[in-house]
C-alpha cells in the first residue's frame with residue numbers, strides 16, 4: 382500500500398505552506414528538510430518558515446503578513462513567494478524568514494480574535510494583565526522567532542550583515558495614495574536613502590515618518606534589532622480571491638528580487654517623487670462615545686479646512702488645527718486607550734538622510 386507523503390515531500394510538491402498553516406493554526410511541530418538547490422528549510426511553528434540558502438548573501442530578511450487576519454493581499458503575496466521557493470521556481474540568495482502573523486484570525490477572516498496583535502510588540506504582550514490570550518502569546522513567540530533568526534548567524538567586522546523586516550498590511554479604508562509605508566521612529570538616526578529606493582521599486586512612494594516609539598512589529602524590529610523595518614500598506618482590505626494582484630506586481634517583483642539576488646534594481650532617490658508625511662498628533666480613544674464625523678468612504682490622507690470637526694469623544698472635540706493636516710488610519714472601533722486616528726502633515730527628509 383502506498384505510504385502517505387511526508388509533510389516535507391508534500392511541501393516540495395505543492396508548496397502550499399499557507400494551507401498547512403491554516404489547517405494547524407495553533408501550532409506545528411518543528412520540521413527541517415533540504416530543497417534540491419541545497420537551501421535548508423526550517424518550519425519553526427504554524428506560519429513560521431525559515432530558509433537558509435548555502436552561500437547566502439549579506440541580508441537577513443523577514444517578510445510578515447497576516448498580523449491582521451483580514452488583510453489578504455499580503456498573505457497571498459507571501460504565500461506565492463514561499464510556494465515558489467519550496468517548489469524550486471525561485472532560488473534564494475539571501476536568508477529569509479516568512480511569518481504568517483495570526484493564523485487563527487486569518488481563518489476567521491477578522492483583523493484580530495481578542496486583541497490587536499500589532500499593539501503587543503516590544504514586550505507589550507506581557508504588560509498589564511500579561512500573557513492572557515492567544516494574540517499575546519503569538520506576539521511574544523514572533524519576537525522570539527525574529528530574535529532567533531537574526532542572532533543565529535555570525536556577524537563579524539569582516540562580515541557585517543544587514544537586517545530587514547517588511548511587515549505587509551492593507552488599510553481598512555481606501556487611500557488617496559493606494560500604497561504607502563510607515564517608517565518607524567528612528568530616535569533621530571538618519572532615514573535610509575536605500576530604503577526609499579527599495580520602496581519606490583515596490584511602487585510605494587508615500588511614506589509616513591513616525592515621531593514616537595510604538596508597539597508595532599516594524600518598530601520592534603527597527604528598535605530592538607537595528608533592522609531596516611517598515612509597515613507597508615498595500616491597498617485596501619478585500620476578502621481572499623478579490624484582490625487585483627496586478628496592482629501589486631511591482632512589489633511582488635521587488636520582493637522576489639530582494640530575496641533571490643544581491644541587489645534590487647532601483648532608481649536614485651529623488652524626494653520630489655515621494656509624498657512624505659510626519660505625524661502631527663495622535664488621537665487616542667478615551668471613551669466608548671468616540672465618534673468620527675466623516676463618512677467611512679473618506680480616504681486616508683484626506684485634508685480638511687482648519688476648524689473642521691473630525692471627531693468627538695464625550696465632551697472633547699477634535700478639529701483640524703493646521704493647514705494641510707490630513708487623516709490617516711481613522712478607526713472608531715479600537716479599544717479604549719488605543720490610537721483611533723493619526724493626523725499627519727507634509728514633511729521632508731533632506732536634513733537627516735543617509
Ligand SMILES: O=C(O)CCC(=O)N[C@@H](CCC(=O)O)C(=O)O
Pocket residue numbers: 449499550551552553554563595597599612709710711712
Ligand atoms: O487602515 C487602518 O486603519 C489600519 C491598517 C493597519 O493595520 N495599519 C497598521 C499600521 C502600523 C504602524 O503604524 O506601523 C496598524 O494599525 O497596525
Ligand SMILES: [Zn+2]
Pocket residue numbers: 448449452550551
Ligand atoms: Zn494591518
